[in-house]
Amino acid sequence: MxxxxxxxxxxxxxxxxxxxxxxxxxxxxxxxxxxxxxxxxxxxxxxxxxxxxxxxxxxxxxxxxxxxxxxxxxxxxxxxxxxxxxxxxxxxxxxxxxxxxxxxxxxxxxxxxxxxxxxxxxxxxxxxxxxxxxxxxxxxxxxxxxxxxxxxxxxxxxxxxxxxxxxxxxxxxxxxxxxxxxxxxxxxxFTLMNEQGAAEAAQKPSAATPASPEGEAAPEAAPPAADTGEAAAPAAGATTTPAAPAEKASPFANLPPAERVLRSQERFLRMLExxxxxxxxxxxxxxxxxxxDPHSTYMAPSTEEDFDINMKLSLEGIGAVLSTEEGYVKIVEIIAGGPADRDGRLHAGDRIVAVAQENDEPVDAIDMPLRKVVRMIRGAKGSRVFLSIIESGKALSSVPTTIELVRDEVILPEQAAKSEVRVVPLPARNGAPATGTPAQPEPTAEVMVIDLPSFYSDFEGRRDGDEDYRSASRDVRKLLEPAAAAGVDGVILDLRNDPGGSLEEAVRMAGLFFAKGPVVQVRSTGAKREVYPDPDPGLAYAGPLVVLTNRLSASASEIVAGAIQDYRRGVIIGDKATHGKGTVQTVLDLGRFFKRSPVFDEEPTGSLKLTIAKFYRVSGLSTQREGVNPDIVFPSYTDHMEIGEATLKHALPGDRIEPLAFECAVDVTPFLPPLRKLSEERLAANPDYRALTDSIARYAAMKDRKTLSLNLEKRRAQQVEEEKWLEEIRKQTFDAGDGAVAEEEAAPAGKDDKGNKGDGKQDDLVLDESLRVMADLIWMQQGDLLAKPAPPPQEPAAAPSAEAVVTPAPADAK
Incomplete structure (x- = not known):
């Protein structure tokens, strides 16, 4: 290879x-x-x-x-x-x-x-x-x-x-x-769905978007769920726009529960036949x-077609990336700017259990091949599709809700990096807080928050010589350089829920924050090791840096977070660990093996996706299974979820190799203990944080249930209890914030016209606390650009050995 x-x-x-x-x-x-x-x-x-x-x-x-x-x-x-x-x-x-x-x-x-x-x-x-x-x-x-x-x-x-x-x-x-x-x-x-739908319809008869007979999804979802496998094709982008007053009732409520169950079984059989x-x-x-290993698979031609959509620039449908997991079609990602994103009711982690076309009966999606579900969701621009979903935060006896979406074109470049600038108060000096009066204004700092949904790259545009081709690193550089020139005080790179993407883009992204040196090592079969250095000797930003991660940060996200941590360049904040995917795949077009065959040259062959390498941090550590451990850990629902590489059957083991020689131009290590202490003290006094930890404990107990009651009254009571609990999660996860941070301005590609990022992360506790950590870091580093470097925390490493080939990042690596 x-x-x-x-x-x-x-x-x-x-x-x-x-x-x-x-x-x-x-x-x-x-x-x-x-x-x-x-x-x-x-x-x-x-x-x-x-x-x-x-x-x-x-x-x-x-x-x-x-x-x-x-x-x-x-x-x-x-x-x-x-x-x-x-x-x-x-x-x-x-x-x-x-x-x-x-x-x-x-x-x-x-x-x-x-x-x-x-x-x-x-x-x-x-x-x-x-x-x-x-x-x-x-x-x-x-x-x-x-x-x-x-x-x-x-x-x-x-x-x-x-x-x-x-x-x-x-x-x-x-x-x-x-x-x-x-x-x-x-x-x-289905009985509970009908009851819930009837109750909601009676309560909201004049809503602009009428609730379906099965109920309407809440405006915010619970914590996003893990994506434990390769993201499959984005389901065609159905744009969700407010429904017109004359829109028709959902087809999901037209059948008695028993008849619907029977028809679903019969449709399932017909689909197999x-x-x-x-x-x-x-x-x-x-x-x-x-x-x-769990990332290797054979893709028949139709599956291959769906998979390829991930790297294209546009499609039509609802604007969501789907995968299958234990027989369920799960939302992996909502494409920014697409129909589902504009509607706001569908979230990462939601599961689609049925799909209906306008005027047609619903078709159950459980255990259906992903490509068939995708094709049911795709459709002509302006047409409507009904999705019956289980929200990601709902528990055992949850009743599915129905969402009506209007399909539209989804422009994938809208997934590009976005930024917004937040104004944060700085800690008071010498124990004397500022009064906030004109004579003694409260000290503040401007912090740019960059949200990166994926490590994307327009490989075709680059090969064709398009000077304006899109890529994650190029877009982030365009956000960083003018902000740095304007004197922004700090930068937060938000890699939460970022599933990865281009290897080259990961290398270039890390290089935006330090001037030179190796970024990642890749070892293929035969133990040959290749070192991918920062290809650009310059850097786009040299100031205080925080990187946010969670259990859904995988692959390329882990390369960047690991490099920033190894170089002591910034502070990593997030879940206990990232996803732990430290392997590299290639896709082999099987058709090329039959091009000269006189018999099979025109047969559709599909592709084989195969794991061919592992990547390692410059420190020699592998992210495989273990992920990247943050410097400051924030409690998360994912601590109690079966999420991450280590949970997958047949996942390759993690290991370590010889570290590389590299120089740390800056060093945040001395600041980590006081930053942790200040954050812990703040959170201990924060009622929203205490409520969150209590809710996480309740979730941990709830998820361990092994059985489900078939008694209607018990299920009704359980449903009411779980709905209340879910609402608490929504408030604690998405509505937290005490006004300590204020939004000032955004880059042109930043927010929508409502000032929202559209990904449920704007007002969450992690981002709010990360902004406060950044304020502490800025305050500690005032007087110096950054901390002076210390010796790297690793065993002395010789120059790359004979088997370590230093190469520039490949132009079309994905």
Whole structure:
């Protein structure tokens, strides 16, 4: 692989949207019992036999995985056994279709796949899938019978939320009982939705945007959820604009609950029956790739098309980046300026459980392949789509709400870096606070807050010689240089929720804040090490610097935060750790292997996304699994979520390599102890902070629930309690702030016309406290540009060894 092939892809949580955490993420757990009705990964077609081309493609992918993957791991009996389990899990993660007898029947081939697949034998893949389709049809028949009779919701019984670790059901009688509870819960959920919708409709009959019969999403969401895998294609950008008075009622409330549940099962079966052989192959081969690591996957042509949208500049739809996680389609990111962003009701971490077109019945999205959900959401500009969602902060018995969005064109450059300038009061000197009078004005400082949604780059524009091509580092430089010239007192670089992007942009971004030196090391297969230095000897900003991170800051974000920390250049503030993705992927176009084939040259092939390298900090530390630990830790809901690389099955281990020689031109280390002490004292006296910590403790207890009541009255009471709790979270997370900071002005690309950043972060506690930390840092550093440098906190490192090749960042690295 050449440098120009290396792509560091945005996290969104697992390979192609299909890698999964070791346990269900808290978001999935919230609604698992209420919605799960099918396999928890992308499901596909059931041909009688694989095509000849499928066998050739399978052999090629096995060869590429075993020879090009970073792990250089042989396809042996151990891998075959894990591959066996992964394939069954991909089809039936919640163990609600296959029986124990099915697994036992195929068990003789558990350690034979490493012999069969390299020879092009796909019999196992299609035999298992045929059995799966048989079991799905049986479950639909059972649903028809069970839903014909009313359920008794006065019975005090419970169902297990997460069955992913449960044993396979021994016989159909045991499976029928699981399905009886599952169907009962789904009918209960729709009953609660109808009740909630009717109540809201009665309370808001004259609202400009009428509440749907299933309820209206709250204006603010709870804390964003983790993105534990690769971000998949942005769902076409549906712009959400205030609905016209004459808009029609949502189609979600047109069916009785039992009938809707039955129709969802029937639609699910029809969807599976429409699939093709290449879809079965995609599940099967992706299951093998994921055994090597969670970010490697085979993408069939349609999946590849969706994936490619991530790097394009425009699309049409709702303006959201989606991924799949444990069978749920999850919002990874709301595209700034898009329809969903303008509407404000959809947030990162929300799960889409159903989609309806105007005048059509809703279609359940649970366990549906991501590309099919994306295509349902996409549509012509000006058309409407109804999304039934579970909000990210809602707990176990949450009732889905319906959002109506108007599709529009989404201009992806609106995701570009944005800035705003905040005025913060400085600490009083010598114990004598300023009076704030004209004679003794209160000392203040101007702090620029830069929000960076991703490490984007217009690679095509650069290759074509466009002098104005867009990139994250170029845009941030344009924000920094005039601010520095105008004498801005401090800069906060907000990398929270930034899933990463271009490796080159990460290198250039870090270089904006120090003059020279290595930024990151990349080690590929064969232990060859490449060092990526700052390509620009100048720097855009030399003053006080704070970097904000959270558990959703991944890949390129971790490179920048790690470099700033290693160079002692700034203060890192955030969750206990960043995401922990320290691997590099490349996408191989499989079509090029068949260009000269007289038989298969026109066959659609798709692509193979493969992990080919790890990156390391200049200190030699790896961010893989561990992430970047901040200098000042802020409590977070993510402390109790199954989020991050370490939660993913088959994630590569972290390690460390020899550090590089580098010089620290400045040093914030002496300021860290007093900065921590001042922050702790402030937060201890802050009632909003105390309320937040109490709420986090309540969440930790709530998320550990393993069962869900099927008693209607208990669920009603639980719903009321959880709605109150969710509202507390919203206030504590997004409405906090005591006016200690004031917004003064913004760069042209900064805020919208309401003065909001549109990402739910403007008035949150972390940003407010970070501004106060910045004020302390400015006050401590007054009199000097920055602290004088000290020796780097590492063992002396020799110059790069023979295997460490110092190279400029690749022009088209992603």
């Amino acid at each position: 050449t440098n120009r092939q290396v792509r560091l892809f945005r996290r969104g949580a697992a390979a192609g949207g299909r890698a999964r955490a070791a346990q269900a993420l808290w978001l999935a757990v919230v609604v698992l019992g209420g919605w799960l009705c099918g396999p928890a990964a992308a499901l596909t077609a059931e041909p009688a036999q694989p095509r000849p081309f499928d066998a050739v493609l399978g052999k090629l992918i096995v060869q590429l995985i075993t020879t090009q993957h970073y792990a250089k791991r042989a396809f042996d009996d151990d891998v075959s056994s894990m591959f066996f389990d992964e394939y069954f899990d991909s089809l039936d993660r919640e163990r609600r279709f296959f029986l124990a007898a099915d697994i036992e029947e195929f068990a003789a081939r558990r350690t034979q796949l490493d012999n069969e697949l390299p020879q092009g034998d796909l019999g196992f893949a299609f035999d298992v899938y045929a059995r799966f389709m048989q079991r799905v049809r049986e479950r639909v028949e059972y649903a028809r019978t069970a839903l014909a009779q009313p359920f008794d919701f006065t019975v005090d019984e419970e169902m297990v939320l997460d069955r992913s670790e449960a044993p396979w059901c021994r016989d159909k009688a045991e499976l029928d009982e699981e399905w009886r509870k599952l169907l009962k819960n789904r009918v209960l959920v 429409e699939n093709e052989s290449l879809d079965v192959l995609e599940i099967f081969l992706s299951s093998l790739a994921r055994v090597y």
